[in-house]
Amino acid sequence: MSHIAQIALDDAALPPPTPEIEQERRVAMYDLMEQNRFSLPPRNGHAVPEGPYSVGLAIREKRLVFDVATEGGEHAAAFHLSLSPFRQVVKDYFSICKSYYDAVKTLPPSQIETIDMARRGIHDEGARILRERLEGKAEIDEDTARRLFTLVCVLHFGG
Numbered sequence: 001m002s003h004i005a006q007i008a009l010d011d012a013a014l015p016p017p018t019p020e021i022e023q024e025r026r027v028a029m030y031d032l033m034e035q036n037r038f039s040l041p042p043r044n045g046h047a048v049p050e051g052p053y054s055v056g057l058a059i060r061e062k063r064l065v066f067d068v069a070t071e072g073g074e075h076a077a078a079f080h081l082s083l084s085p086f087r088q089v090v091k092d093y094f095s096i097c098k099s100y101y102d103a104v105k106t107l108p109p110s111q112i113e114t115i116d117m118a119r120r121g122i123h124d125e126g127a128r129i130l131r132e133r134l135e136g137k138a139e140i141d142e143d144t145a146r147r148l149f150t151l152v153c154v155l156h157f158g159g
Helices: 019-034 084-106 109-134 142-158
Strands: 004-009 053-060 063-070 075-082
Touching: 004 019, 004 142, 019 084, 019 142, 053 142, 075 109, 084 109, 084 142, 109 142
Parallel strands: 004 053
Antiparallel strands: 053 063, 063 075
16 A cells, blocks of 8 residues: 655635644644555556655535645546535534643543543544545545544634
8 A cells, every 4th residue: 555745734725723723733744644554546447646645635615625646746636525424523523622622731630531532532433434435536544544534624623
């Protein structure tokens, strides 16, 4: 399986992120660049350019857009996914993250751990939805899906 060698978020039109959102973004991008699995399956019996890939991620016209190119700049694929399947899980994720950040400031470790477990569960659900939506378009592993879901949330923050 190939990988993403570079990722760019199209967030220029979004409001400035909170420090927490910016931290989530930095960590997800760092982890994604450290290790990921991303490949394009053949389409209609035709081979696709091999990776590593450069991926642009954006929200345009209420759709999640993946623009995929080879490292050399050759267009490899573009996916436009409906945001509808992500709406509730993104909303739940932001809500639980807010609870987590508030809890870290005041609650004992046992309560923080409980909130963090719930946060991870919602994050896993978002990653599962992303993998389902990319089925037949791109092949990614679970960790890559989790990191990409975080970046989807970052893009939702301003939209």
